[in-house]
Amino acid sequence: MRDIRVALWGLGAMGSGIAKMIASKEGLALSGVCVRRDHLVGQEVYAYLGIDRGDRDPVFITNKIEDIVRRDLCDIVVLATDSFVETQFDKIMFCLERGVHVLSIAEEMAWPWAQNEELADKIDALAKMRGVSVLGTGINPGFVLDYLILALSGTCEHVESISAARVNDLAPFGKSVMVEQGVGISIDEFKRRMEEGSLSGHVGFPESMSMIAEGMGVALADIEETRDPIISNVDRKSAHGEAKKGNLAGIRQQSYGRLANGKVFIHLDHPQQICPEDEGVNTGDYVTIRADGYDMNLSIVPETPGGIGTIAMAVNMIPHVIGAKPGLRSMLDLPVPRCILGNYAEQIHQERDHRYRRGELVSVETVILPVGERAPQVPDDTKRTPLRAFTKGFLQEESATRGDLVTVRTMSDRLVTGTVSDLPISPTHTFGHSVPELTAVHRQVFELMFGGESK
Ligand SMILES: NC(=O)c1ccc[n+]([C@@H]2O[C@H](COP(=O)([O-])OP(=O)(O)OC[C@H]3O[C@@H](n4cnc5c(N)ncnc54)[C@H](OP(=O)(O)O)[C@@H]3O)[C@@H](O)[C@H]2O)c1
Known part of the structure; x- marks a missing residue:
């Protein structure tokens, strides 16, 4: 059986991790890497990442995506460049035009219909026409505050309401996330950027809310989102971010999904910051499902690792995307995500x-x-x-x-x-x-x- 050829678009914190994981797996082959930074162009990727190439073919980094995304060169493109459907749209259409599958870790791609229905429909139409599939996934959205909750709810006869929290460390993420989360900015800048709407914060609440609601067949009448700055009381520093005492270490974002009668059906709480341990904050993922007469509680302490989690979700879903029905798919359409310890190519389930x-x-x-x-x-x-x-x-x-x-x-x-x-x-x-x-x-x-x- 032929290895699955994976082209990688974006070699930041997540892209680099995805490349390393692919290199460690049976049945997957890195077929190309596209970056923006000029100084990386021409470098051999395994050497750049400091990993042993073994008997794999060398892969030279390019900044010309057309050189690596072709049906005869790769089966799937993993997109690890940015967070939004609008900014991903042209990239995804480019890959679909060339008849290759796409897996994106952009947060909004986890449920692209939530805020970008028209673009999602265009992606779906072209993917169907070209007979390939597109999936958005990641740790959150894509798993902790949506998929995991839905999977748990499958054991309930009835659900009254859901509350879930992800208290996490932003340190493993790259530059894009630091900028989106306002890590290191002052309170005044936080207020200014909130007013002008230029601080994305956590991207993905509407997507997680919509995935849960659609998955359970619940109509949410209103989704409210709040943001509060997390002010650091000490100097904090991570690989890609820095927050001086008195500035933002991150943002606490909450979202409330209400039913038509005004009752909160879903409450999601997501305080994200770099180095929470510097102030004794323990990380963790918590889900409470209020079922009929009892509460079901799940806690994962410390948090499901965000960086490794995203990298692993992306790589482990590759065979499922290739085996999926053509079109724009969601995590709810595909086989259960799992860590694949054998050959990835053997996990593709599809009629030839x-x-x-x-x-x-x-x-x-x-x-x-x-x-x-x-x-x-x-x-x-x-x-x-x-x-x-x-x-x-x-x-x-x-x-x-x-x-x-x-x-x-x-x-x-x-x-x-x-x-x-x-x-x-x-x-x-x-x-x-x-x-x-x-x-x-x-x-x-x-x-x-x-x-x-x-x-
Ligand atoms: N769904 C989830 O759970 C989840 C989890 C983690 C991350 N994410 C998202 O995934 C994205 C990547 O995360 P990250 O931590 O890896 O960010 P990052 O370290 O900033 O990496 C992004 C990389 O993409 C490159 N890039 C951007 N546009 C490009 C283009 N047109 N062509 C080639 N390369 C391009 C950037 O290149 P330059 O360095 O040259 O600018 C950068 O190296 C972010 O938007 C993040 O929010 C989602």
Whole structure:
């Protein structure tokens, strides 16, 4: 079985950890690495990370993503660059255009429909068209304050409400997280940035809330979020952040998901700071589910490690993304995340795609009007779907599978270029099941028209 070829986009704190974990695993091969920092370009990645390459092929770091993301070069791209659907969108579409799967650790990608439904729909449409899958995952969102809660709730007959807290250390994370969390800034700057809306803080509460609510079939009428500065009483320093006494060590963010009657159904509490141990703060993950007549409590002390947790979730989900149904997927669609100790490629569960040969009849899909270009008068759900045409014809390429861009020659000798679709060649529709009422009506009509004589 061939190793899964993984291209890595972003080599910061998480990307570096992901590269190291891939290098330590059977069935995974790092096929390329793309960065922004010029001084890394051309360096051999295993040497840069200070790990033994063994008998693996050397991988030279590039800043040209087009050189490493191609279907013949990689199976999946792991995106570890930023946090938001809007900033990830072009990158994801770039990978999908080239027919490769995508796994992103951007927080908003954990439930991209929460705040970016239109972009999520576009990603979904292109992924389906190219026959590949996209997943957002991580430690939080992606696991602690959503997936774990949902998994626990599966043991309950009924849930009255949920409260959960993640008291964690930001030290393992990189520069992006320090900036987003305002680590090291003064209280005045915190207030100013809160007013101008330029402090992201923890990204992911709307995504976690929506995942829990959608997963449980609960309608939240309102999601409120609060932010309070965590002021350091001592000087703190981590690998990528520094907070002087009197400045911010991080932010305590809370979120309340309310039902239509105003009752808080979900309360999430997330004080995040660098080096909490410097002030005797113990980290931990805590979940309380108020079930029917009893409370179920889970605590993980100290916290599930955020850095290792994110890296491991990303790498351990790789085979599940490759085996997933094409489209934009969430953690709720895929097999349970677990630490894979054997061969990663053997954990891919999928029906093999049929490989078409030259001259074989295939169905190809072309987009006539993409999302965003549909006529203004069509209903909203139609607007969110591209107008597609399916054409049957004989394959001109040597061979192809679902999602490949190919040309076919139709029965009327037209050449049409499109992506191989999984639409069956033969019609699969029927005229439906027989309807007992209609057979009675049939008799009545003959009775009325011909006096009972069926002609
Ligand atoms: N879901 C979760 O649970 C979870 C957990 C951890 C982190 N995250 C998110 O994942 C992201 C990465 O985290 P991190 O700690 O690794 O951050 P980081 O250390 O700042 O790394 C981000 C890296 O991405 C690179 N980058 C950004 N845009 C790029 C582009 N267009 N092409 C190539 N490289 C690019 C940056 O390069 P330069 O250094 O050259 O600028 C940087 O090295 C952050 O947004 C973080 O919030 C999510």
